[in-house]
Amino acid sequence: xxDPTRAFMTDPGGRRLPxxxxxxxxxxxxxxxxxxxxxxxxxxxxxxxxxxxLSVFMAGLGLGAWFWGRRVRGRTGLGRxxxxxxxxxxxxxxxxxxxxxxxxxxxxxxxxxxxxxxLVVYLAxxxxxLVPTFLMGGLFPLASQLAARAGSPVATLLGRLYAAETLGxxxxxxxTGYVLLGALGQRATLLLAVxxxxxxxxxxxxxxxxxxxxxxxxxxxxxxxxxGRADAEPSGRRRAALIGAAGCGLAMLALQVLWIxxxxxxxxxxxxxxxxxASLVILGVFGGSTLYARRxxxxxxxxxxxxxxxxxxxxxxxxxxxLLVRLPQTLMFxxxxxxxxxxxRAQGIPLVASLLIVVPPxxxxxxALPLACRLAATSxxxxxxxxxxxxxxxxxxATLGPVLAAFGLLPLLGAATAVLATVALLLLAAALxxxxxxxSPRRPALLVFAGLLxxxxxxRPEIRILPPSFLAFHREILDYRxxxxxTLSVAKDPGPGGTKYTFxxxxxxxxxxxxxxxxxxxxxxxxxxxxxxxxxVLVVGxxxxxxxxxxxxxxxxxxxxxxxxxxxxxxxxxxYRDLNHDIAHDPRxxxxxxxxxxxxxxxxxxxxxxxxxxxHPILGSGSLYTADYFTLCRDHLNPGGMVSQYLxxxxxxxxxxQGLIATFGSVFxxxxxxxxxxxxxxxxxxxxxxxxxxxxxxxVTALGFDRHFYLEPHHLAATxxxxxxxxxxxxxxxRLNTDDRSYTEFFRPACLDEDNLVGxxxxxxxxxxxxARVFDRVDDPALLQRFVTGNRLVTEALIARFAGELRQxxxxxxxxMAANPEDQELPFLMRLxxxxx
Numbered sequence: 001x002x003d004p005t006r007a008f009m010t011d012p013g014g015r016r017l018p019x020x021x022x023x024x025x026x027x028x029x030x031x032x033x034x035x036x037x038x039x040x041x042x043x044x045x046x047x048x049x050x051x052x053x054l055s056v057f058m059a060g061l062g063l064g065a066w067f068w069g070r071r072v073r074g075r076t077g078l079g080r081x082x083x084x085x086x087x088x089x090x091x092x093x094x095x096x097x098x099x100x101x102x103x104x105x106x107x108x109x110x111x112x113x114x115x116x117x118x119l120v121v122y123l124a125x126x127x128x129x130l131v132p133t134f135l136m137g138g139l140f141p142l143a144s145q146l147a148a149r150a151g152s153p154v155a156t157l158l159g160r161l162y163a164a165e166t167l168g169x170x171x172x173x174x175x176t177g178y179v180l181l182g183a184l185g186q187r188a189t190l191l192l193a194v195x196x197x198x199x200x201x202x203x204x205x206x207x208x209x210x211x212x213x214x215x216x217x218x219x220x221x222x223x224x225x226x227x228g229r230a231d232a233e234p235s236g237r238r239r240a241a242l243i244g245a246a247g248c249g250l251a252m253l254a255l256q257v258l259w260i261x262x263x264x265x266x267x268x269x270x271x272x273x274x275x276x277x278a279s280l281v282i283l284g285v286f287g288g289s290t291l292y293a294r295r296x297x298x299x300x301x302x303x304x305x306x307x308x309x310x311x312x313x314x315x316x317x318x319x320x321x322x323l324l325v326r327l328p329q330t331l332m333f334x335x336x337x338x339x340x341x342x343x344x345r346a347q348g349i350p351l352v353a354s355l356l357i358v359v360p361p362x363x364x365x366x367x368a369l370p371l372a373c374r375l376a377a378t379s380x381x382x383x384x385x386x387x388x389x390x391x392x393x394x395x396x397x398a399t400l401g402p403v404l405a406a407f408g409l410l411p412l413l414g415a416a417t418a419v420l421a422t423v424a425l426l427l428l429a430a431a432l433x434x435x436x437x438x439x440s441p442r443r444p445a446l447l448v449f450a451g452l453l454x455x456x457x458x459x460r461p462e463i464r465i466l467p468p469s470f471l472a473f474h475r476e477i478l479d480y481r482x483x484x485x486x487t488l489s490v491a492k493d494p495g496p497g498g499t500k501y502t503f504x505x506x507x508x509x510x511x512x513x514x515x516x517x518x519x520x521x522x523x524x525x526x527x528x529x530x531x532x533x534x535x536x537v538l539v540v541g542x543x544x545x546x547x548x549x550x551x552x553x554x555x556x557x558x559x560x561x562x563x564x565x566x567x568x569x570x571x572x573x574x575x576y577r578d579l580n581h582d583i584a585h586d587p588r589x590x591x592x593x594x595x596x597x598x599x600x601x602x603x604x605x606x607x608x609x610x611x612x613x614x615x616h617p618i619l620g621s622g623s624l625y626t627a628d629y630f631t632l633c634r635d636h637l638n639p640g641g642m643v644s645q646y647l648x649x650x651x652x653x654x655x656x657x658q659g660l661i662a663t664f665g666s667v668f669x670x671x672x673x674x675x676x677x678x679x680x681x682x683x684x685x686x687x688x689x690x691x692x693x694x695x696x697x698x699x700v701t702a703l704g705f706d707r708h709f710y711l712e713p714h715h716l717a718a719t720x721x722x723x724x725x726x727x728x729x730x731x732x733x734x735r736l737n738t739d740d741r742s743y744t745e746f747f748r749p750a751c752l753d754e755d756n757l758v759g760x761x762x763x764x765x766x767x768x769x770x771x772a773r774v775f776d777r778v779d780d781p782a783l784l785q786r787f788v789t790g791n792r793l794v795t796e797a798l799i800a801r802f803a804g805e806l807r808q809x810x811x812x813x814x815x816x817m818a819a820n821p822e823d824q825e826l827p828f829l830m831r832l833x834x835x836x837x
Contacts, residue, residue, distance in 0.1 A: 017147060018164040020203045023196060024086070024139055025168030026175075029282070030193040031093055031132065032057060033176040033275065034186060038100040039125055041623060041739055044598030046565065047484045051257065051406040052122060053129065055399045058253065060130045062395025064137020069145075069388015078146040082204040085135045085142070090197035092132035097190050099128050101739075108602040117602070140165060140391060144373075145384030146207065158370040158387070159293025166286035166366065170279050177275020182746030186739065237303055238386075240433040241375035242393040244306045244368060247429025248313065249397030252365045254405035254422045255317055256281055259358060262324050262415045263350065264505040265465045265487050266332065272746075277354050284359040288366025296374060303433065306371050307442060310430040313364035314423045314449075320357035321419045327353060328468040369394060406484055414482045416463035417456075424453035466491075467503045475501065479572055486566045490575055500575060502544050504566050507615040509543045510576075514708075514832060517546065517579065519646065519676035521709045522719070523613050524550025526674060526683055527642040529699050529716065531691050534608035535559070536638070540596030540624065545573040545580035547613045552586050553703055560589050561605070563596040579708060597623055600632040608638050613646040617660070622745030625660055626737050630667040630684070640687060643668065647680040649760040653750045655735070656743055657760045662734035665727035672774060673722035675764055675791075677798060678757060680721075689724065693717070693778045710825040718787040721764050723773045758799050765795050783822065790820025794829065801833055810834045 036053055043049040068085075107121050140161065147157055180189040260277055299305045323330060332349055369390070377386045401422075409418035431446035464480055466489055475491035478500070482488075486505050492498040502509040510516060524547040527534065535558040539548050542564035551557060564570070570591055573584040583589060592599060596612070610633045614621035623629060625645075633643045647660060661682070665671050668684025683689065697713035705711065737743055750756075771784060778784050793816035800809035813834060817826045 016203060017143065017207055018160065020200055020207065021139070021143060021161055021164040022168030022171075023200055023203075024136075025165035026172035027089070027093075027193040027196050027200070028136055029169045029172030029279070030176050030180070030189060031089075031096075031136075033173055033278075034181070034190050034193075035096060035100070035129060037181070038097070038186065039104075041597070041628075042100050042104040042601075043121070043125060044595030046595050046598075047257075047261070047406050049595075051402045053125070054253070054257075054402045056126045056129045057133050058249075058395045058398040058402075060133025061137040062392045062399065063130075064134040065141050065388040065391030065395065066137075067134070067388070068138030069141035069384045069386070069391070078142055079204050079207050082139070082142050082146070082207075083201040085138050086197050086201040086204060088135040089132050090194045090201070092135065093190060093194045093197065096128055096132070097187055100125070104128075105601045137391065137395075141384040141388035144387045156293050156297055158373050159289050159291075159296050162289040162366070162370045162373075163286055163293055166282050166289055170283035170286055173275055173279035173282060177279070177746075178272060182741075182743070185741035236435055237375045238378075240303050240306060240435075241372040241390055243429055243432050244310060244375075245372040245390045245394035246397035247310060247426050247433075248365045248368045248372075249394040249399075250401040250404070250429075251313065251317070251397075251422055251426040252281070252362065253398040253401035254409070255361065255401075255419065256358075257402045257405040258410065258415050258418055258422070259320075259324075261410065261487075262465055263353070266324075266327050266353075266468060266506060276350055277358055280354045280358050281362045284362025285366030285369075287359070288363040288368070289370050290366075291363070292367045292370045296371060299371075302371060302375050303435065304442075306368055306375060307430050307433050307446075309364045309368040309371065310426060310433070311446065313361045313368070314426045314430070316360040316364065317419060317423050317426075320361065321416060323353075323357055325416060325463060325465060328471050331356075332468055333472065410482070411484050413457060413460060414463065415487070416465060417461060420453050421457045424450045424457065427453070464489075467506050469501070470503075478575060481568050483566060483568055488566055488568050488572060490572050502569070502572055502575075504569070507619055509569065509572075510546060510579075515677035515679065517708050518710075519679035519681060520546045520613050521550045521706075522674060522676050522681045522716075523547050523611055523644050523646050525553075525703075525709075526681055526716075527609055527611075527644050528554045528556075529691075529696055530642070530672075530683065530689060531695060531699075532609060532640075532642050534641070536605070536607045537561070537609045537611065538563070538600075538605075538607045538636070540599075540610070540612040541565075541614050542567075542569055542573070542591060543613060544569060544576045545583040546576070547611060548589065549580040549583040549586075550709075551609070551611060552583055552588060553581070557588060560586075561592060561607075562589060563592045563594055563599045565593070565595060567591055567593040597629055597632065600629075600636055603636070606636050606638050606641075608641045609644065610636065610641070611644045616648055616651055617744035618651055618747045618751055622742050622747075623739065625663070625744050626739050626742055627663050627666055628739040630664055634667050634684075634686065637686065641685070643682075643684040645682040645684075647673075647682050649678055649680060649764075650757040651751055652760065653748060653753070653756055654759055654763060656737075656747065656751055657756070658730055658763070659734045659737055659743065661722070661727055662730035663737045665724065666731045666736055668724075669728065670724045671727055672720060672724070673727070673764070674719045675721045675795070676719060677794075678761075680764070690774060690776060693775045693784075696775065710828075712824070714784050714787040715791075715823055715825060717771060717775060717784060718791040720771055720774055721768050723769050725773065726767060726769050758802055761795055761799055765792060768792070786820045787823060790816040790823050790826060793819065794826065797829075798833070806834065 036050065039053050040049060104121055104125060107124060108117055143161055144158060147161060176189060180192065184192065256278070263277060331353060335349070373387045373390045376390045377383055405418060405422065409421050413421060427446050427450035431443045431450065434443040434446070465487065470477070470489060470491045473493065475493055476498070477489065477491050479488065479490035489503045490500065492500045510520065533556045534554070535556060537551055537557055537560045539551065539560060539562040542548060542562045548560060548562055551560060570584045573580055612624060614624045617625040630643070637643065645664065649657065652660070661673060664682050664684060668686065670686065670688050671682065671684040672689055674681040674683065696717065700711055700713040700716060703711050771788065793812050797809045797812035797816065800812055813826065813830055817830070820826065
């Protein structure tokens with residue numbers, strides 16, 4: 001006998017239905033990924049903001065599915081309704097860019113920056129998401145009703161439609177995160193989705209014309225293909241369908257928040273990793289719905305199959321947790337040596353980990369949702385209503401899941417134990433799906449397993465998930481704590497006097513090497529050496545307080561506002577008193593929890609100095625290196641104020657490195673670039689940066705002695721490499737980094753090349769400007785020139801050392817010592833880098 005569903009899918013209108021569903025799902029993920037990024041810029045790149053955004057997105061889909069599903073019976077006018085929904089999504093999508101980029105950040109101006117203003121802005125953001133997602137939610141129930149035909153296998157129909165939508169969604173998420181946002185930019189990516197939605201509106205009208213000519217009556221009950229009778233116990237089946245859909249939605253979205261949170265501790269914190277994990281969840285759902293489309297009609301016990309899918313999802317989530325806790329030992333360390341390419345290490349390991357941990361539970365969820373729709377369906381002409389009810393339950397759970405995970409389970413239990421609690425909730429939901437009249441051991445067994453997990457959770461075991469380097473080098477853990485925004489880990493090398501390391505997730509808060517400490521101190525000191533008399537200071541990123549302590553060393557400073565995403569770092573700073581001079585207890589310090597960029601968007605305060613020492617721009621801080629961010633800083637400067645910013649030389653190609661300097665110079669035409677061995681410092685001002693060398697010397701020597709920072713005026717002056725005039729030449733020829741087209745957030749694979757550091761060092765060395773363009777009245781030009789010569793030779797020595805040419809590097813450093821015997825840092829560098837090697 002011919003398959004009626006297959007026949008429908010190949011008729012003149014129906015054969016386009018899977019393609020239109022896939023393209024619709026494709027645009028939905030373009031919108032979701034784009035909106036998530038835009039709202040992170042507008043509301044702050046915090047887990048709090050992200051969770052609220054995700055929850056509202058899911059709530060809109062669920063409400064739309066319920067609303068539109070209840071307002072359809074039969075197939076009359078469905079094509080026109082679907083076309084209207086697609087048109088509405090296109091209109092809303094076109095409006096979201098100016099709304100989120102221009103309106104939301106500006107609401108704080110008239111409203112202030114208190115809790116009430118934040119609530120209003122969040123409600124505005126929720127409204128911006130709720131309307132288009134409400135329209136998106138009508139797609140699946142209306143399309144299911146449109147495709148329903150008398151005699152067609154409903155399970156196959158639902159599975160195929162859901163598979164088409166989720167496949168398009170997975171591809172949309174991957175392409176948006178990996179290709180579109182980087183290649184086209186944020187605005188053009190959203191415009192692409194709008195254009196596709198307009199085309200889909202026309203496509204839905206062609207589907208209507210192709211299938212509505214068949215006027216067969218559809219009001220027959222849906223029958224079981226195996227038993228040939230109407231479904232028994234319809235109310236119990238419907239209850240099980242709704243509970244199962246809600247339980248799977250809650251579990252999958254809670255797990256997704258927790259997975260992303262735990263992956264950040266192990267993997268590179270990039271937008272690519274987030275897009276990969278989120279898209280593979282949907283790809284797993286596609287696999288499950290495809291499996292259901294092929295096997296669904298053969299199930300003798302659909303309710304039992306739903307319970308089995310939920311139980312299997314729980315088991316796979318527990319297995320994934322075990323693998324996540326042991327990910328370095330089982331996957332990263334054994335295979336990292338075989339991955340020669342940095343790109344493969346950065347992307348290959350996340351791909352394999354996601355395939356093993358994320359995809360299997362997602363397959364179960366993808367199988368369970370169309371199965372729940374099938375269980376709830378009563379008749380073909382009410383299929384859209386029944387599907388809408390199940391989708392509402394699913395998205396209700398999916399709305400609650402991220403909120404519960406981020407604001408309840410994660411801060412209370414920690415990420416790993418929160419997975420145990422989530423699995424316990426899923427097993428309880430599965431137990432509620434078991435028929436009450438059946439003498440089955442399923443319910444007691446499920447309740448026992450859930451109870452065991454609850455008991456383990458109540459004991460609050462500390463399951464530590466540590467940065468891979470801590471495990472690789474067997475470091476001793478000094479402090480470990482989890483918060484909503486990140487996991488703080490402090491460790492030291494074995495033995496007395498071992499080096500200490502502080503990480504937030506998998507990003508080092510401060511490097512342990514001499515050059516890393518030197519550059520963060522330069523970020524804090526350099527503006528004052530140039531003559532800045534700062535009273536009010538803003539520091540974006542406290543870290544362990546080294547930059548802040550350098551700023552606090554200058555007597556003019558009266559107040560330091562410091563914005564830190566993980567405020568627990570203030571306690572960890574006590575382990576580094578030798579570096580930060582116990583800055584955590586300085587009464588001038590006011591630590592503010594949150595996102596630094598968002599703080600600038602909301603505060604009316606202005607500052608004499610804004611200093612920023614974030615993590616690497618391609619490892620999670622890309623939004624702190626755009627022209628838009630630098631403009632925010634400029635707008636919050638007092639007259640005569642300055643901005644100081646850390647700029648790494650590694651993990652940036654020549655285009656990116658030079659482009660970031662040009663981007664900074666486009667906002668601050670009076671700027672300078674300073675070289676601290678393997679790192680750079682940007683200093684920007686709205687007024688010319690010139691200083692009297694005698695005054696410079698007095699300010700440097702006034703600080704006295706610092707065993708971690710060589711305070712010699714000529715030595716520090718010789719680290720100047722570029723001034724505003726040199727940077728101006730880059731502004732006209734390099735592509736600027738912007739929020740709309742960010743090449744730090746969506747970076748080229750070439751950025752991971754290990755020779756970028758040497759290339760950027762050589763380029764900076766070749767661009768050195770005469771110090772007379774910044775320093776006036778140098779009392780001993782010959783002495784200063786010897787320091788410049790020594791600094792140049794040190795750079796050449798470090799380049800040789802990095803290339804493995806130790807003999808040549810040693811010779812260069814010996815030449816530096818001969819040319820510049822006054823520089824007392826050079827013998828120290830010889831001992832540090834070359835003796836015993």
